[in-house]
Amino acid sequence: FLHFLQLLSNILLWDGIVQEDTLRDLGLSKLLNRYLLLYLLNTSLALDNIEKCDKVVACLPERWFQDLKSGSTLPELLNFCQHLLQ
Secondary structure, three states, X not given: OHHHHHHHHHHHOOEOOEOHHHHHHHHHHHHHHHHHHHHHHXXXXXXXXXXXXXXXXXXXXXXXXXXXXXOOOOHHHHHHHHHHHO
């Protein structure tokens, strides 16, 4: 998990340099939704899972959320949000 989290963090550091659509596709659609979320869904320890989800959220660029309405999220984060709600 930590290797994928570090990779996500490194990819998202390119925010503002690489096109946002490319970063969201690579970081969120591919890495988060395919690998990190699969790991999180199969983690049984609730407290450990919360800490890992918190680390994922800390990687996300804040500016991606500035223009969103309250209670909404990025389409690429819908599955992750559903996991957080459970």
